[in-house]
Amino acid sequence: MILPQITIARGHWLLGALFLAVMLEEYLPRVDKEGRAVRSRSLIVPWALMAGAVGVWVTVVVADIVHDILVHFLWGDVLFAAGALELARRRGVYERPWLDGVLPATFLSCGALFIVHVTIDPSSQGAHWHLAMGLCLIAGGLLEFVRLGLRRAPTISPALVPLCGFALALIAIPVAAAS
Amino acid sequence: MEDEGRLEPAAYRPAISVQPRVVVGLLLILAGLVWAVARGLISYGIGPVDLGYDLDQPPVLLVLVGAWLVWRGLGR
Numbered sequence: 001m002i003l004p005q006i007t008i009a010r011g012h013w014l015l016g017a018l019f020l021a022v023m024l025e026e027y028l029p030r031v032d033k034e035g036r037a038v039r040s041r042s043l044i045v046p047w048a049l050m051a052g053a054v055g056v057w058v059t060v061v062v063a064d065i066v067h068d069i070l071v072h073f074l075w076g077d078v079l080f081a082a083g084a085l086e087l088a089r090r091r092g093v094y095e096r097p098w099l100d101g102v103l104p105a106t107f108l109s110c111g112a113l114f115i116v117h118v119t120i121d122p123s124s125q126g127a128h129w130h131l132a133m134g135l136c137l138i139a140g141g142l143l144e145f146v147r148l149g150l151r152r153a154p155t156i157s158p159a160l161v162p163l164c165g166f167a168l169a170l171i172a173i174p175v176a177a178a179s
Numbered sequence: 180m181e182d183e184g185r186l187e188p189a190a191y192r193p194a195i196s197v198q199p200r201v202v203v204g205l206l207l208i209l210a211g212l213v214w215a216v217a218r219g220l221i222s223y224g225i226g227p228v229d230l231g232y233d234l235d236q237p238p239v240l241l242v243l244v245g246a247w248l249v250w251r252g253l254g255r
Contacts (some may be wrong), residue, residue: 010232010235013237014235016237017240017244020244021244024248025251028199028203030198030199030200030251030252031198035196101190156199164190165208171237
């Protein structure tokens with residue numbers, strides 16, 4: 001099945017909005033009654049990651065290019081695994097120190113898949129957009145890993161900047177570049 | 180123990196007096212409105228599917244995310 005380009009672009013915009021909401025919910029702290037910035041650790045984030053995974057998996061059904069099918073399938077796998085682990089952790093049923101690395105590893109691996117996408121098809125119209133989005137995700141993942149290693153982490157994660165850049169690029173992707 | 184009085188929570192102003200989420204949400208709404216004016220929006224109609232198309236446009240999505248963020252910031 002081949003979808004019109006505008007429908008593909010709409011899917012990207014919707015996922016971009018979802019990811020922007022996820023990044024801001026996760027990394028933009030709320031202020032408690034004492035004026036301290038605290039992370040919300042909301043259940044919205046894992047559910048949104050899994051919803052995003054389903055959205056990405058849809059491409060596997062509707063795409064007609066093999067590498068698009070493969071890369072989107074892997075994106076969906078990574079997002080669903082991350083959502084499931086975060087959901088278990090936030091519900092309190094599974095807690096391990098290594099779970100701190102789930103979200104940064106998700107960003108890194110999804111960013112790496114963008115680079116794979118561009119490497120397989122460097123002449124596509126969306127290559128520059130995909131490269132920019134991949135680099136934003138990789139930067140976000142690396143910055144989060146650095147933040148986790150710091151004894152005194154900044155109140156607002158620096159990773160928020162490239163991660164929001166990724167989401168905004170996904171929302172703003174032109175119709176011709178969406179694939 | 181004369182310092183105890185200084186340690187009363189009420190004596191201190193909160194470190195942050197505004198919700199960052201509200202600020203960022205309002206900025207997103209503003210950016211979405213500017214984007215909508217600059218880019219223009221397409222109206223597809225008011226049917227269930229058409230309404231989905233109406234909302235699934237980049238500036239509108241930005242406003243929606245901003246509004247949601249403001250609601251999350253104010254709702255606490």
